[in-house]
Amino acid sequence: MTTVRVLLADDHTLVRAGLRKLLESIAGMEVVGEAGDGLQLLEMVEKLQPQVVLMDIAMPRLNGLEATSRLVKAWPSIRVLILSMHQNAEYVRQALRQGAVAYLLKDAAPLELELALRAVLRGETYLSPAVSKGVVSDYVHRLRSEEQPVDPLTPRQREVLQLIAEGQSTKEIARRLDLSVKTVETHRTQLMKQLDIHEVAGLVRYAVRAGLVSVTE
Numbered sequence: 001m002t003t004v005r006v007l008l009a010d011d012h013t014l015v016r017a018g019l020r021k022l023l024e025s026i027a028g029m030e031v032v033g034e035a036g037d038g039l040q041l042l043e044m045v046e047k048l049q050p051q052v053v054l055m056d057i058a059m060p061r062l063n064g065l066e067a068t069s070r071l072v073k074a075w076p077s078i079r080v081l082i083l084s085m086h087q088n089a090e091y092v093r094q095a096l097r098q099g100a101v102a103y104l105l106k107d108a109a110p111l112e113l114e115l116a117l118r119a120v121l122r123g124e125t126y127l128s129p130a131v132s133k134g135v136v137s138d139y140v141h142r143l144r145s146e147e148q149p150v151d152p153l154t155p156r157q158r159e160v161l162q163l164i165a166e167g168q169s170t171k172e173i174a175r176r177l178d179l180s181v182k183t184v185e186t187h188r189t190q191l192m193k194q195l196d197i198h199e200v201a202g203l204v205r206y207a208v209r210a211g212l213v214s215v216t217e
Helices: 013-024 038-048 064-074 089-098 110-121 129-145 155-165 170-177 181-195 200-209
Strands: 004-009 029-035 052-056 079-084 102-105
Touching: 004 013, 004 038, 013 029, 013 052, 013 110, 029 038, 038 052, 038 064, 052 064, 052 110, 064 079, 064 089, 079 089, 079 110, 089 102, 102 110, 102 129, 155 170, 155 181, 155 200, 170 181, 181 200
Parallel strands: 004 029, 004 052, 052 079, 079 102
Antiparallel strands: none
16 A cells, blocks of 8 residues: 655644644554644645645644645645534635645544545545535525526527527428418517527527527537
């Protein structure tokens, strides 16, 4: 088994000591160094070349989020796991935005740390279950609160547009929708005017973008 080089970054000596002991009990993990703040961490990374960094957020001189951002820009192959007491979804978003690949709460069970390490070493992202639930809830809330785009077409116009995009003729569309040919032609004219599209190919492209029809190979 290849040994994984791990570097710790936390401003509390006792926390680092506990993490070191825990990590050294996991097969294949080697703690190669400890940093008490973000600047010290960045200095040590170049020298020690770890594969994984366990990072606290609240540290003096340079906090964990900024340190993560600088670290992954300089050494993109290093996997950063955030260890924090903060469960707030905003902290999680910021950590992931800065380049972290895992976010664990400090009150997590010891087994969870090993699960997170194995996950990120496989190239996956890991969030503590409590954190993941909060992030998903926040994401759903944001989606629901976003203004929905106004659809310029009526349901009938969308039906006609879909059939046009599927290659149906005016007569076929009229028969399908139980409309007169003249009514279908009126719908087609209104579609082109409303969408400012003046050819069938353009209507087809719009229908694809709107999800009314799919592009087949």
